[in-house]
Amino acid sequence: METARYKKRAGMLLAVAALVALLIFFREPIGLLISLCVGGLVIAFVLSPLCNRLARHMPWKNAVPLAFVLLAAALVLLVGLLMPPLIRQLTTLINALPDSMAYLQELISGLRGQMETWGIPGADLPEMGMQALQKAISPIMNGTFNAAGNAINGIGRLGLMLFLSYYFLKDKQRLQLMAELAVPCGGRRVALKMAETVKQDLNVYLRGQMTVSLLVGMMTAVGLLFLGESAFLVLGLVVGVMNLVPYFGPILGGIPAVIMALSAGWSRALATILLLFAVQQIDGMIISPAVMGSATRFSPALVLVFLTLGGSLGGMMGMLLTLPVLIIVRGCFRVWVQKDEIV
Numbered sequence: 001m002e003t004a005r006y007k008k009r010a011g012m013l014l015a016v017a018a019l020v021a022l023l024i025f026f027r028e029p030i031g032l033l034i035s036l037c038v039g040g041l042v043i044a045f046v047l048s049p050l051c052n053r054l055a056r057h058m059p060w061k062n063a064v065p066l067a068f069v070l071l072a073a074a075l076v077l078l079v080g081l082l083m084p085p086l087i088r089q090l091t092t093l094i095n096a097l098p099d100s101m102a103y104l105q106e107l108i109s110g111l112r113g114q115m116e117t118w119g120i121p122g123a124d125l126p127e128m129g130m131q132a133l134q135k136a137i138s139p140i141m142n143g144t145f146n147a148a149g150n151a152i153n154g155i156g157r158l159g160l161m162l163f164l165s166y167y168f169l170k171d172k173q174r175l176q177l178m179a180e181l182a183v184p185c186g187g188r189r190v191a192l193k194m195a196e197t198v199k200q201d202l203n204v205y206l207r208g209q210m211t212v213s214l215l216v217g218m219m220t221a222v223g224l225l226f227l228g229e230s231a232f233l234v235l236g237l238v239v240g241v242m243n244l245v246p247y248f249g250p251i252l253g254g255i256p257a258v259i260m261a262l263s264a265g266w267s268r269a270l271a272t273i274l275l276l277f278a279v280q281q282i283d284g285m286i287i288s289p290a291v292m293g294s295a296t297r298f299s300p301a302l303v304l305v306f307l308t309l310g311g312s313l314g315g316m317m318g319m320l321l322t323l324p325v326l327i328i329v330r331g332c333f334r335v336w337v338q339k340d341e342i343v
Contacts (some may be wrong), residue, residue, distance in 0.1 A: 021234050035157075036160050036161055036164060037164060038159065039157070039158075039162075039165075040160075040161045040163075040164030040165040040168055041164075041165070041168060042165075042206075043161055043162060043165035044164075044165040044168040044169045044172075045199075045202065045203075045206070046206060047067050047068070047165065047169060048071050048172075050067045050070070050248065051063045051067045051169055054066055054067060058234065060172075060173075061170070062167065062172050064169045064320070065166075067169075068166060069164070073273055082233070085233055086233055086234060086237070089230065089231040089232070089233050089234045090231070091223060092230050092231050092236050092254075093231040093234055093235075093260065096230075096231075096260060096263060097123070097259070097260070101262050132242060148251065152187035168222075175310040180192065189334060190336065190339045193335045194332045194335045194336070196329060196332040197332075197334065197335050198327070198328050198333040201327045201328075201330070201331050202324060202327060202328070205323065205327055206324075208288075209323075210293045211242065211243065212283065212287055212288055212291050213240045213243045213244055214240060214271070215264065215280055215283075215287055216234065216240050216242020216243045216280075216283050217236045217237055217239055217243070218240070219241040219242070219279050219282065220236040220257075220275070220279050221235070221236025221237070222234060222236075222239065222277075222278065223231055223275040223279065224257060224272070224275070225273060227261070227268065227271055227275065228264070229257070229260065229261065229272075233258065235256060235257045238256055238257075239254060239257065239258075239276070239279075240253075240254050241254040243255070243283070244320055245307070245320060246303055246307065246321045246322075246323060247303065247304060247307065248307065248319065249319075250276070250280050253275075254272075254276040256278075257259065257272050257276065258272050258273060303322070303323070303326070304325070306322045306325075306326060307319050307322050309322075310325075
């Protein structure tokens with residue numbers, strides 16, 4: 001008996017060691033595969049309510065393809081309507097960025113000279129800030145000029161994610177049954193309760209977050225249009241997407257709008273800052289509480305710590321995934337604490 005137990009433990013250790021070695025030596029292709037599977041699962045999760053609604057009127061095998069047809073039609077319509085003005089505004093933004101940076105450099109140089117006149121120590125700080133700003137913007141510019149290659153790569157990955165999501169949805173019941181059978185009988189009830197809780201919380205979060213980001217982006221774009229900003233759609237899109245990142249996102253998303261406004265003078269820049277501040281106040285006091293409820297009610301300190309950790313591990317994508325990961329961990333922990341009450 002003891003020999004069999006030791007052999008079983010040795011086999012498990014060898015399997016874990018082999019898995020770790022596999023992850024180390026093939027981390028890039030495995031990482032790509034994991035990202036594709038996660039992306040496919042996210043798309044399948046988002047489309048699942050639509051498939052469930054369609055399945056009330058037709059078989060599941062017909063509901064899934066119809067859901068993807070409706071998704072494709074919506075994407076084609078959205079791209080057809082928004083892509084031409086977005087391309088024009090993006091071109092305008094790229095052409096105007098050097099002038100905006102030059103104007104900002106001139107203002108900071110003037111501030112530095114005034115500080116030297118007043119005898120304020122540390123007059124080189126504005127210059128250091130300008131260098132840091134240019135260093136931060138440089139990757140964005142490089143990514144913009146390499147957008148064609150990145151877009152092709154991104155379209156290819158999105159296509160694979162859609163392909164995977166289709167089969168995830170098509171074989172949904174069979175995959176769920178396989179996942180249930182993979183869990184030992186003793187913990188199956190707890191695991192199913194965890195899955196249901198996480199599903200509900202993520203459903204509220206994803207729907208709510210997309211709604212909030214859409215409203216924030218629309219309000220920002222309309223406000224910039226009234227301020228006379230020619231690239232209002234692109235800048236509103238940037239603010240809306242960056243709003244997905246808590247705390248840091250609205251600040252990072254507003255920087256391009258403020259920099260572009262500087263080319264029209266400090267009055268436009270100040271008006272843009274006030275607009276962004278007003279939009280975030282409306283979001284914080286009205287939109288997010290009404291849409292999100294308690295789905296993302298975490299301690300700010302906890303979110304900031306995990307945002308920093310996620311950013312250091314995965315960059316912007318790591319920051320975007322911080323809240324979903326926290327929601328999953330919270331749901332599992334909540335069920336685990338109450339496991340004795342599950343019948």
